[in-house]
Amino acid sequence: MTSVEEPARPGERIRDAARTRAEILDVATAEFARAGYDGARVDEIAARTRTTKRMIYYYFGGKEQLFTAVLERAYGVIREAEQQLDVDHLDPVAAIRRLAELTFDHHERHPDFIRLVSIENIHDAEHIAASEELGRMGSPALDVIRRILAAGQESGLFTADVDAVDLHAMISSFCFFRVSNRHTFGALFGRDLVAPGRREHYRAMLGDMVIAYLTAERAAD
Amino acid sequence: MTSVEEPARPGERIRDAARTRAEILDVATAEFARAGYDGARVDEIAARTRTTKRMIYYYFGGKEQLFTAVLERAYGVIREAEQQLDVDHLDPVAAIRRLAELTFDHHERHPDFIRLVSIENIHDAEHIAASEELGRMGSPALDVIRRILAAGQESGLFTADVDAVDLHAMISSFCFFRVSNRHTFGALFGRDLVAPGRREHYRAMLGDMVIAYLTAERAAD
DNA sequence: TCAGTAATGTACGAACCAGTACGTTAGCTA
DNA sequence: TAGCTAACGTACTGGTTCGTACATTACTGA
Known part of the structure; x- marks a missing residue:
């Protein structure tokens, strides 16, 4: 059994503000277009990103500003x-x-x-x-x-x-x-x-x- | 002080299925048009009607069917x-x-x-x-x-x-x-x-x- | 007139969801 | 290399919202 705690690949997660921001925008565009403003889910956008919901609020402030x-x-x-x-x-x-x-x-x-x-x-x-x-x-x-x-x-x-x-x-x-x-x-x-x-x-x-x-x-x- | 329990006007609430149904449709039209499907609130539609949310489900079955x-x-x-x-x-x-x-x-x-x-x-x-x-x-x-x-x-x-x-x-x-x-x-x-x-x-x-x-x-x- | 049913009201629950408190780490720079 | 900060992650919460269980009343037909 491999340790659960062990990260899959150390160092793979490289920090890149521009890329993260752009990726959020890409996914958000698809999600808003798919479901409308109120139908779109911030959690869903986050899930389809390689980052977390926290980052959406970090970079954009909120759902309104993201849209x-x-x-x-x-x-x-x-x-x-x-x-x-x-x-x-x-x-x-x-x-x-x-x-x-x-x-x-x-x-x-x-x-x-x-x-x-x-x-x-x-x-x-x-x-x-x-x-x-x-x-x-x-x-x-x-x-x-x-x-x-x-x-x-x-x-x-x-x-x-x-x-x-x-x-x-x-x-x-x-x-x-x-x-x-x-x-x-x-x-x-x-x-x-x-x-x-x-x-x-x-x-x-x-x-x-x-x-x-x-x-x-x-x-x- | 007037009694709180006392109904304002007995007998004013006359049952009328057609009218209730039509009233729900009127209000729902405005609410859906205002806010979109997901933005529309069933509670809000009910509140603007002379009846209750229960009636929306009674007559239409659900939000989807109402729309x-x-x-x-x-x-x-x-x-x-x-x-x-x-x-x-x-x-x-x-x-x-x-x-x-x-x-x-x-x-x-x-x-x-x-x-x-x-x-x-x-x-x-x-x-x-x-x-x-x-x-x-x-x-x-x-x-x-x-x-x-x-x-x-x-x-x-x-x-x-x-x-x-x-x-x-x-x-x-x-x-x-x-x-x-x-x-x-x-x-x-x-x-x-x-x-x-x-x-x-x-x-x-x-x-x-x-x-x-x-x-x-x-x-x- | 009374029983049955259509119509109505109340109160509540379970899931959902935007947003955040708090903690951690990578990478730069002095 | 120490330390600072931008970047990132986890876990949670408070409010909202669709839907319903249960109780009740007005009307109607026999």
């Missing part, structure tokens, strides 16, 4: 993706389509992000309100849209009288809903909006919709 | 509204716009419904799956869209190659997102999507978007 940190990181990811976007060499129509597809792809690839945002809305965005970081964090996408829109309207190509924020809402709504409401929509209408086989179909549909709206012939007024 | 009953009623409301819709006398463009506006108006008037659906999606629509009623309950809106779409495509007015379910998803996404993501969108972009002053603006934007998509000139392929 806020999770949100901050999740929003940081999409902000980074938007910053990578370079559409200055494209004509307005292609540029808008490219931007819409970026949102489409990001939302599809990050269903946990969508769930976290849904959860935050159920809580009236109070964690965003409590976060300094999320307050200052602007939206690169909005700047891009503003530039494209100005060019398109200038040239007369875009006839719609719409501003960047509303256009962003239009694009986001389609991309977001497709992921966020996947389950109820699927259960009620028998169609999986996120089925891989329909991906290109919806991606094209989004672009067509936005371009059609922006370039539609309008009655003079 | 399912709440969902069933909420979906019933929009189904009824859709059934009222009569667009057979309108041309396809006007008919689609009318239908879109019905969804827009319903979602705006029933933010609790939107929250409940968001919550149900966080729980992977497992309550809908458990409900016989919600399974059979079709969608009158879908039938209406099918008819309008057939007429529009027949006449060559609608050029888009889209089916009823996808068009319904497009309309719903805009209407749903505007209410469901009101808080995060407002906090991040500084614009209240549900502000009364912008109501007509978004209502028109939705119609323009859908009509533009359906009637856009398309490259022959």
Whole structure:
């Protein structure tokens, strides 16, 4: 019989604040996205980590702050993706389509992000309100849209009288809903909006919709 | 001092199963919408009712079944509204716009419904799956869209190659997102999507978007 | 009118869960 | 190498919360 007291491997447990913090954030993201804020269990997060619950309180202070940190990181990811976007060499129509597809792809690839945002809305965005970081964090996408829109309207190509924020809402709504409401929509209408086989179909549909709206012939007024 | 034992008004408490059941459903709807499934408190629902927690278990069996009953009623409301819709006398463009506006108006008037659906999606629509009623309950809106779409495509007015379910998803996404993501969108972009002053603006934007998509000139392929 | 049942109320328990008091150790630095 | 502190672990608690055992009363039909 080996001694129970004997540690499995001495020295394996190396202290690394950054790694521990990051690991907690990873696990917490999955747990909050899985079960919602109130459904998520701090003990469960701790159990799936190589550390203990004590560390969650040590690094983050509490469940609320942990959720806020999770949100901050999740929003940081999409902000980074938007910053990578370079559409200055494209004509307005292609540029808008490219931007819409970026949102489409990001939302599809990050269903946990969508769930976290849904959860935050159920809580009236109070964690965003409590976060300094999320307050200052602007939206690169909005700047891009503003530039494209100005060019398109200038040239007369875009006839719609719409501003960047509303256009962003239009694009986001389609991309977001497709992921966020996947389950109820699927259960009620028998169609999986996120089925891989329909991906290109919806991606094209989004672009067509936005371009059609922006370039539609309008009655003079 | 009046006796504590003395009931305030004898005979005031009249037994009425239907009323008690309905009252529980009303209060539960508000509580679940407010706090989410796990955040909602059965004791809180009971406290806001003229009856006791015991009755919730008597009539519904448990928290899960109560939430399912709440969902069933909420979906019933929009189904009824859709059934009222009569667009057979309108041309396809006007008919689609009318239908879109019905969804827009319903979602705006029933933010609790939107929250409940968001919550149900966080729980992977497992309550809908458990409900016989919600399974059979079709969608009158879908039938209406099918008819309008057939007429529009027949006449060559609608050029888009889209089916009823996808068009319904497009309309719903805009209407749903505007209410469901009101808080995060407002906090991040500084614009209240549900502000009364912008109501007509978004209502028109939705119609323009859908009509533009359906009637856009398309490259022959 | 009386017995049976549907409807209701009270009080409680067992499990759960966020948070913490207290103790320990690794690694850096003087 | 001694000692200091950041990093970490254990064990517990106090309050909460879903659910129920048990008692009671209003209504109804025979």
